[in-house]
Amino acid sequence: MGNSWFQFQQFRINQDRCAMKISTDAILLGSLLESQNPKSILDIGTGTGVISLMLAQRFLEAKIQAVEIDEDAAKQAEENFKVSPFAERISLFQGRFQDFCSLDSFDLIVSNPPYFPDHLKSHDLKRNKALHTDELSFEDLAENASKLLNPSGRFWVILPPRQMSDFRQIANSYSLFLNTVVQVHDRQDLGVLREIGEFSFQNTHGIIRKLVLKEDSGEYSMEYKKVLSGFLLGY
Template sequence: MKVCTDACVLGALAPVTAASRILDIGTGTGLLALMAAQRAPQARIEAVELDTAAAAQAAANFTASPWAERLRLHAMPLADFAATQPPAFDHILCNPPFFRNSLRSPNQQRTAARHTAEDTLPFQELAGFAARFLTAAGQLTVLLPPPEMREFELDAAGAGLYPSRRLVLHHRPGSKALRHIITFSRQPGGVQQRELPLHEAASEEYAAWFKEALGPFYLAL
């Protein structure tokens, strides 16, 4: 799977800077874990990835990074990681698979990364894990398209996790929502919402907020 723009926005804007222990669930080749390591210099970051090829790439990327001593990879399913009884996390990040009904790719790795399946990462399992392994004040930040996010919010509420901040990504001002990035916590209450068009109204130029947020990670914008 290629590095996608919305995942980069998740990595750049998730409120992880004060966290001491961070977990990236389904790290792929390590993007979110590496961005968290750059943004939270005091944090220990763990990452879980069940696909062996992706996990090998993530391990290589972690080793080659300036933050190798703070990054740890677990090449296993989330349920197996839960069975190790890890200490609680201050923040959990996840860009989960979400294509439930679209055509499946002939490439099995791509399919596993894109489709929610009972043997990969069901939303209920993700919400339940977060409720179990977040600290009392911990947060979970998830990236999903709007229809799938509505389903995940129900599973999260069932696990005792509630939205506190919603970022809505659009191609341009006024266009339909592409993705929601929601931060969940254990405290029910009001939700802060921010609309974030990726591009200026009539051009391919990235929006000013995007350049500011992604500037520390992109070589050029």
């Protein structure tokens, strides 16, 4: 998904000025998270704006606040919002999530966060900012999300399994508990590639679901095609 633009069924994403292009992670998070008719949504690290736009399509009564630290990505996300059918319901804050303030809490918070604290960095500073936790640590993410989530709200994140385990421990210290996890496998015979986690202030028994992206033949699975069907062309 590295093209300069990407066409969805109901909106188009231009991404030539964004360090991180549209990814499978973003598509999975935007399509698989669950929420009971949220009226207010916060998208932390919106990048191209794709998750905000997917949620605007899914939740027709929701107002969405996107946050993006990178200036170029923020400008492009805002342009993507303005030419979409959902422009009136999405706003953007350009800056660090730690500096974002809101008088109101949110029914739903989502994030496809950076997760490489110890990964060898490249010479691309913008890509480093999107991938590494220097600018947004798990501690800052959990602490600030806990302050902005309403008491009955839901906080969804997508991470590799090891990082999800680390984040879960930190989130627990802010009374955010993992209620649901979707374990994503590339194929049936391979290990967990990503975990999509739902956190809330309710410490309930966790539900584990499984999604396999591809059949042994390499074709997308029927379940994954169903996930994509409301958003991507050709599904």
